[in-house]
Amino acid sequence: MLNLKKFITRQTTQKEIAKELGISQQTLSNYLNEKTQPDMETLIVLADYFHTTIDALLGHDVPYLLDKSTLTEKQRTILELLPEMSDSICERAEAYISGLIEGEREHERTLQRFRK
Helix, strand or coil: CCCHHHHCCCCCCHHHHHHHHCCCHHHHHHHHCCCCCCCHHHHHHHHHHCCCCHHHHCCCCCCCCCCHHHCCHHHHHHHHHHHHCCHHHHHHHHHHHHHHHHHHHHHHHHHHHHHC
């Protein structure tokens, strides 16, 4: 069962998606309404387009795989840099990012106190 609806955002129309994928809007609509199923080649194109896996498109959530469709473009860029990073860089990056996240959380808590 194809699980495309969860990957389509309100910012993008079916017509735009179909055009970018090189398929008709009717074909995309048929996939969304489960009237037809895409072939393997089309599944690969769809997975690439939505930055996800074929498993996720088919509704088979594999907990140990990261669903890239939930990431922003900047987050995907960082993810793509990981293979080039040594353990030492990863340790420093983890400490730095953890500090940034904690600082942002603290800032939000401070703002909430002032809003009350």
